[in-house]
Structures are given as C-alpha cells and as structure tokens.
Amino acid sequence: MAAADRERDGRAEPRATPRFRLDQPRPPRRRLLPEYDPEAFGRLSERIARFLGTGRFIVWMTVTITVWVVWNITVPDSLRFDPFPFLFLTLALSLQASYAAPLILLAQNRQDDRDRVNLEQDRKQNERAIADTEYLSREIASLRMGLGEVATRDWIRSELQDLVKELEEQRTGRRVVFPAEERGGSDVGDR
Template sequence: MTTDRLDQPRELRRTLRPHYDPEAFGRLSERIARFLGTARFLVYMTVFVALWVIWNAVAPQGWKFDPYPFIFLTLMLSLQASYAAPLILLAQNRQDDRDRIQYEQDREAAERNQAEIEYLTREIAGLRLAINDVATRDYLRAELGRLLEEIRETGQAAEPGRPLKGAGQAAEPARPLKGSGRDAER
C-alpha cells in the first residue's frame, strides 16, 4: 500500500519519449545553418539540381526517374527548405541569446568604467584644489629674485634665521603662499 506523501519527492519514471539534449541539438542546428549560408552549399545545390535536370532530360527513357515537370525534385527542394527555415531560426535565436548576454556584459563594463571616470574626475578636482595651495616653481623664483634684489639694494647678506635690515628697518616679511600658483604668475 503506497501513500502519496507531499513531503517527499516522487520517483521518476522512465518515459517512452526519447531523451535529447537541447544544447547539443542547438549546436547541431547552428552548424547546419552555418553551412547553409556558405557559397559551398550554393555550389553543391546548383551542381545537384543541374545534374538532376540534365540526367532526367538527356538520359534514355528507362533511366529517367523524374520526368520533365521534375515533381520529385520540387518535393526534395521543398523538403530541404522546410527543414532549413526552422534550423536557421533556431540558430538565430541562440545567437540572439548570446548577443543579449554580451550586451549585458558590455553594459556592466560601461557602468564600471563610468564609475571609475567619475572617481578619477573627483580625484583630479581634489588635486587641482591641493595644487593651488602649493608654492609653484615660478612663485619661488619670483620670491628668490625679490630677495636677491633686496640683498643687492641693502648690500648685506642675511644670516640664516635673521631678516634683512636696510636703512634701520626690518625687511618685509615674506608674503604668505595664498597667492601662489597661477595667480602669482600674473
């Protein structure tokens, strides 16, 4: 006596339907669709149809298997087209799936790049603000030139740590670095 319990999974039964791998079938359909889109396939089909028509038009009466309206050839080409169209559509759907995944990956990469660009832009702006507070080479040259002129005018060299004195007055203290950078060059 078997009771159906909902808390336990059912045992799988073997079915009469054949098992197929959808991925393997998709790969096969892509290979066929890829071949159908080549010049080689067109050459093969042209040669096949030409030989079929020539054989059935020129061969002796007993050897002809598809007389003039070539109904069997039409059936063969229709059958080939009826299989080719779904295989091509299946391959196209698989390609669309791959393109969608690639698009998502590209979008994520673009978002990461945008975030990095924004971060670097903020860093550059911060560095520009910090550079305005640093004495530039031109500012230092101007200050040294001014001090050299003061030394030449007063005729005395300053001792380390002592300001220059000229005409009984202390030399001007050095200006703060507030005007450094681009403003000092003007």
C-alpha cells in the same frame, strides 16, 4: 503491545502511506517523447545554417539539380526515376526548404541571445569604466585643490626676498630696491 491489541482498544494506527522524502530525488518519470539536449541541437542547427550560407552549398545544390534534370531528360524511360514535371525534385526541394528555414531561424535566435549577453556585458563594463573615470576625475580635482594650498618653491623664494628687503630697510632706515647692485655683486648665486 501487539497490533491486534491496539485495534481492539480503538487506537488503531493509520495505514502507512508512502511518504516522499525531501532529501532524496524523485525517481525519473517516463516520458512519451524522446529527450534531447537543446544545446547540442542548437549547435547542430548553427552548423547546418552556416553550411547553407556558403558558396559550397550553392555549388553542390546546383550540381545536384543539374545532374537530376539532365539524367531524367536524357536517359531511357526505364531508367528515369522522376519524369518531366520533376515532381520528386520539387518535393525534395520543398522538404529541404521546410527544414532549412526553421534551422536558420533557430541559429539566428541563438546568435541573438549571444549578442544580447555580449551587449549586456559590454554595457556593464562601460558603466564600470565611467564610474572609474568619474572617481579619478574627483581625485584629480581634490589633488589640484590641495596643491593650490601648497607653498611652491617660487612662492617661498619671493616671500624670503620680501623678508630680506624688509630687514635691510629696518637696519639701514632706507628702502633698498636692488640690494645686490648696491653691494657691487651679482644675483647669480641667488638662483
């Protein structure tokens, strides 16, 4: 049946609207701001913060400022690029400080995140160690209780000696205190 016949019968098909397929990714959207990798930026900020916290940075900063000031004081006026109040130097130092502070804070936040993850892992490892220690303590206690019911060599020897004494008493009708002494022997072989 043709599309014209369907329209005449009143069974017009709805217009096909584009359907979004769930099994396919959407096309990427255009963004106004440039994209960047937060991890790469974080690593760069940590490197900068590490460098700002070294003696090398302080030495280079001191040398740069000293050369800047000496140059702008000693050279002729035509070669000076920042006259006496040193406004350009103040601007450069302010700009450096305005970038250094957030970079240092970003590096500290990343370090705090790493510390938090390490502390969580340490806490879980300590919990496992405590659980293992408690389990082993219970096992040792149960072994000790079980060993309390086990006959030891000394206990068996003493029981056998008591039985031998009883048999001797029954056979002779008298009580023998030290049977080895009466026979004239020694008890060395019994040990």
